[in-house]
Amino acid sequence: MPIIEVENLTKIFGKNVKQAMKLLNEGASKDEILKETGCTVGVNKASFSVKPGEIFVIMGLSGSGKSTLVRLLNRLIEPTSGKILIEGEDLSQMDKNALRQARREKMSMVFQQFGLFPHRTVLENAAYGLEVQNIAKEEREEKAKRALELVGLGNYLHQKPGQLSGGMQQRVGLARALTNDPKVLLMDEAFSALDPLIRKDMQDELLDLQSTMQKTIIFITHDLDEALRLGDRIALMKDGQIVQIGTPEDILVNPANEYVERFVEDIDRSKVLTAQHIMKRPESVNIDTSGPRVALERMREAGISLIFAVDNARNFKGYISAEDASDALKKGITNLKEIVKNDVRRVDKDTTLNDIFSIVHDSPVPVVVVENNRLRGVIVRGAVIGALAGESEVSMENE
Amino acid sequence: MNKLLSFIPEIPIADATDKVVDKITEIFAFIFDPISTHFGNFMEFFAEDFLMSIPPFIMILLVAILAFFVSGRKFGLAIFSIIGLWLIYNQDQWENLMYTVTLVLIASILSIVIGIPFGILISKSNLANIIIKPILDFMQTMPAFVYLIPAVAFFGIGMVPGVFASLIFAIPPTVRFTNLGIRQVPRELVEAADAFGSTGAQKLFKVELPMAKPTIMAGVNQTVMLALSMVVTASMIGAPGLGRDVLSALQRADVGTGFVAGIGIVILAIIIDRLTQGANRKKD
Numbered sequence: 001m002p003i004i005e006v007e008n009l010t011k012i013f014g015k016n017v018k019q020a021m022k023l024l025n026e027g028a029s030k031d032e033i034l035k036e037t038g039c040t041v042g043v044n045k046a047s048f049s050v051k052p053g054e055i056f057v058i059m060g061l062s063g064s065g066k067s068t069l070v071r072l073l074n075r076l077i078e079p080t081s082g083k084i085l086i087e088g089e090d091l092s093q094m095d096k097n098a099l100r101q102a103r104r105e106k107m108s109m110v111f112q113q114f115g116l117f118p119h120r121t122v123l124e125n126a127a128y129g130l131e132v133q134n135i136a137k138e139e140r141e142e143k144a145k146r147a148l149e150l151v152g153l154g155n156y157l158h159q160k161p162g163q164l165s166g167g168m169q170q171r172v173g174l175a176r177a178l179t180n181d182p183k184v185l186l187m188d189e190a191f192s193a194l195d196p197l198i199r200k201d202m203q204d205e206l207l208d209l210q211s212t213m214q215k216t217i218i219f220i221t222h223d224l225d226e227a228l229r230l231g232d233r234i235a236l237m238k239d240g241q242i243v244q245i246g247t248p249e250d251i252l253v254n255p256a257n258e259y260v261e262r263f264v265e266d267i268d269r270s271k272v273l274t275a276q277h278i279m280k281r282p283e284s285v286n287i288d289t290s291g292p293r294v295a296l297e298r299m300r301e302a303g304i305s306l307i308f309a310v311d312n313a314r315n316f317k318g319y320i321s322a323e324d325a326s327d328a329l330k331k332g333i334t335n336l337k338e339i340v341k342n343d344v345r346r347v348d349k350d351t352t353l354n355d356i357f358s359i360v361h362d363s364p365v366p367v368v369v370v371e372n373n374r375l376r377g378v379i380v381r382g383a384v385i386g387a388l389a390g391e392s393e394v395s396m397e398n399e
Numbered sequence: 400m401n402k403l404l405s406f407i408p409e410i411p412i413a414d415a416t417d418k419v420v421d422k423i424t425e426i427f428a429f430i431f432d433p434i435s436t437h438f439g440n441f442m443e444f445f446a447e448d449f450l451m452s453i454p455p456f457i458m459i460l461l462v463a464i465l466a467f468f469v470s471g472r473k474f475g476l477a478i479f480s481i482i483g484l485w486l487i488y489n490q491d492q493w494e495n496l497m498y499t500v501t502l503v504l505i506a507s508i509l510s511i512v513i514g515i516p517f518g519i520l521i522s523k524s525n526l527a528n529i530i531i532k533p534i535l536d537f538m539q540t541m542p543a544f545v546y547l548i549p550a551v552a553f554f555g556i557g558m559v560p561g562v563f564a565s566l567i568f569a570i571p572p573t574v575r576f577t578n579l580g581i582r583q584v585p586r587e588l589v590e591a592a593d594a595f596g597s598t599g600a601q602k603l604f605k606v607e608l609p610m611a612k613p614t615i616m617a618g619v620n621q622t623v624m625l626a627l628s629m630v631v632t633a634s635m636i637g638a639p640g641l642g643r644d645v646l647s648a649l650q651r652a653d654v655g656t657g658f659v660a661g662i663g664i665v666i667l668a669i670i671i672d673r674l675t676q677g678a679n680r681k682k683d
């Protein structure tokens with residue numbers, strides 16, 4: 001069951017909401033509605049659902065409605081229409097008390113400019129969510145301390161936020177959100193105010209935390225790189241509408257429309273595409289059952305001069321060249337194990353194109369993609385160069 | 400042309416005001432009378448039996464110590480306080496000073512106690528803001544001694560009407576700055592308070608007021624200075640203090656006495672101003 005379900009969620013800013021809503025239902029565009037009624041369409045009939053434990057990224061250009069959408073999810077902004085179901089309960093119908101309870105227990109928010117209280121210490125900031133629930137000081141500070149230790153700030157409990165660097169401040173913001181132990185984290189451009197290196201660290205840390213804590217995270221960003229690194233799925237917004245939802249691969253490889261395509265165009269492919277996108281199906285021979293004759297025959301069939309070797313359990317063992325195989329045949333050697341060579345470079349299926357490029361460059365033999373000791377694919381130099389050049393015929397056959 | 404202007408006969412604003420004030424005096428006499436007696440007694444007690452019972456030497460020392468710490472362990476203000484207060488004592492103005500301090504202190508405390516809640520109200524409600532803002536403008540632009548007339552009607556003469564007039568004159572900055580301070584709290588912080596499930600009161604006391612404090616204190620500082628500036632005016636209706644000497648000197652064209660009392664007011668103003676500003680700065 002999805003943890004968050006959003007149906008036709010709409011927000012119109014302005015006075016003439018009724019008329020704007022009518023125009024919207026008639027299919028008028030954001031610009032037309034602004035001209036006719038003076039109302040701004042913040043979010044236009046957004047629908048999506050998020051699975052527990054998922055990192056759901058919402059991406060779009062400035063003004064596309066990302067911040068509005070995420071604030072609708074905890075009703076910091078009141079929706080004009082539509083439903084917000086959190087664990088099956090409709091947030092949009094809740095009264096003040098129920099809403100406050102949901103905010104306290106189900107979801108926490110991390111802010112772009114950190115949103116820390118400058119007059120409170122790091123510890124008091126992190127404990128704020130429990131403090132407003134009137135939880136005893138000792139207990140809430142214990143929990144806040146644990147959250148702060150988790151983000152590596154165990155030694156800064158009694159500093160004021162102003163004394164910390166940007167990256168550290170956002171860790172406090174993250175710790176404050178984690179102290180409540182909510183199911184859902186809402187993060188509005190949480191890393192956008194940080195400089196690139198720190199930003200990358202924070203992304204890694206978030207992924208680490210996620211792998212141990214299994215929160216559901218709604219992450220807003222306007223940066224495609226960040227979206228691709230973090231997102232299990234990505235929703236792309238334009239003019240308040242969600243124009244595509246999909247895995248990072250979907251978005252990159254099958255852009256739903258011109259808008260998405262243009263968004264994706266400027267992405268540095270070398271950082272995003274990984275081994276699995278460009279690898280080819282490898283030809284292999286079982287060295288436990290086959291001899292040089294079989295190996296040579298397979299190579300002749302496929303028109304290649306080298307074949308990869310696996311054993312009975314399909315573990316990767318190396319490769320056999322055509323030369324060695326015919327030599328062996330002449331000498332009467334029947335066991336392929338005697339002529340297997342192992343001087344081949346291996347990469348992981350998640351190795352980026354960037355890294356593969358330099359490996360392929362100084363390896364005479366094609367690079368293999370190995371996962372759990374199994375041979376998954378082979379990467380030839382041409383494929384790397386082709387992918388870097390922006391050819392989109394990347395292979396997904398091993399998926 | 401003149402005919403056109405006088406087409407409408409004179410509107411009896413003055414009469415109407417008289418009547419309203421009379422009516423209020425009559426109706427609320429049961430409140431005003433005890434206030435002027437008990438409150439008046441209290442202030443006299445505070446000035447005569449409390450402040451004046453403290454030996455001037457000790458008082459000067461206490462103020463100097465306070466000044467030293469409030470100004471961040473610097474000697475400037477402390478030394479100024481010692482010399483200034485001694486000069487007032489030397490000029491035989493000590494009792495007047497104590498009356499003035501009482502007047503300013505009480506008017507300021509009341510202004511703050513009443514003004515801050517109003518400031519909070521208009522920061523939260525745009526309707527209240529629309530209604531109260533022009534009233535504040537009116538209160539500040541009306542010449543101060545106009546307030547003396549209803550003050551006398553309500554409370555007779557003495558310190559109580561003086562406090563009442565000072566209160567009306569001095570309260571606007573506290574209200575305005577409280578409103579401003581709360582409205583200036585960064586949006587993300589208000590959102591953070593809401594997003595973590597604060598109640599309205601929790602948000603106010605844990606986030607908004609602490610964030611607004613420096614701004615509110617700037618308003619309080621102005622309020623105290625305005626209250627002090629009402630001292631001379633209040634003496635017109637019989638409030639004792641430094642102002643009374645200024646006034647009587649004026650009536651007798653006695654430049655010397657007027658100057659001495661005036662100097663006393665200036666010294667007091669400087670000390671109070673630096674003390675309230677310093678108290679604000681220290682918290683940053």
Ligand SMILES: Nc1ncnc2c1ncn2[C@@H]1O[C@H](COP(=O)(O)OP(=O)(O)OP(=O)(O)O)[C@@H](O)[C@H]1O
Pocket residue numbers: 013014040041042060061062063064065066067068069222
């Ligand atoms: N309080 C508001 N009143 C009126 N219009 C608003 C309000 N908040 C947002 N909008 C409008 O709604 C639209 C979406 O704004 P939003 O802040 O959600 O965009 P965003 O995608 O978060 O942009 P950014 O990347 O710049 O943060 C914009 O056209 C904006 O002008």
Ligand SMILES: [Mg+2]
Pocket residue numbers: 066067068189
């Ligand atoms: Mg935004």
